[in-house]
Amino acid sequence: MTASITAGLIDTLHQAARAAGEILYEGYQAEGSIDFECKGSSDFVTHYDRAAEHAIIETIRRAHPDVGFLGEETGATPAGDSDLTVIIDPLDGTNNFLHRVPHFSVSIAVRKGEALTHGVVYQPLLDEMLWAIRGQGAYQGSQRISVLPARPLTEMLVGTCLPYHEKGDCAMSQRQLSSLMPRVAGIRSPGSAALEIAYTGLGRFDAFWSQGARLDLWDIAAGIVIAREAGCKVTDLSCNPNPAEWNSVLVAKPEQHDKLLRILSK
Structure with a gap:
């Protein structure tokens, strides 16, 4: 460049x-x-x-x-x-x-x-x-944007995209929600993944994940750059390094990322 x-x-x-x-x-x-x-x-x-x-x-x-x-x-x-x-x-x-x-x-x-x-x-x-x-x-x-410290899991507000009518794996999302809901302070699905991933970098959400919903590269690419530059760790749930091939995403501060990954991967 x-x-x-x-x-x-x-x-x-x-x-x-x-x-x-x-x-x-x-x-x-x-x-x-x-x-x-x-x-x-x-x-x-x-x-x-x-x-x-x-x-x-x-x-x-x-x-x-x-x-x-x-x-x-x-x-x-x-x-x-x-x-x-x-x-x-x-x-x-x-x-x-x-x-x-x-x-x-x-x-x-x-x-x-x-x-x-x-x-x-x-x-x-x-x-x-x-x-x-x-x-x-x-x-x-x-x-x-300042790099903010991670909150404890029990204080975290987590964003997600959920599947819906004939689009995505509802059963998978239900299992992940059941694993995560008892451990965090709240879960939100506002409906614009790009914005919610960027908001995670800004600190309005403490984490964002999605796997059951179908997200394309254009849904997440810009948010990935913003979140990473704001100090977040951004991966998929299977450690594939190429975002163009992802069918899942997890965004969180490094201190909480691996804990969330273990919970969501069970």
């Missing part, structure tokens, strides 16, 4: 996230029900998902024309003379958006080879930008 690309890339990602966020904000505030299509069981897409992804790609392409893209709605676009791929979830939390639950996000990550290097998660209703560059820390707006 050249110095010139590195210097301008995070600013471009911020611009792209805000461009997408404006589209989502307008859609959320519009009167009447939001039209949608079903891509599959419990898998919805709206005009706003597609418009937001288009805005992200066009904003980044103008500044960095050679990068590749992997988008939830547009699929894979090969890179030109670049080893960078931008991974996009233009609206993480579509079901919340459809029901006007104010918890969704724009998620943009960059991958160099197999290494995730940049992550941006933007909550347009709060105008909150969470971001990180590998090796350079994690930030909430212009403020660097």
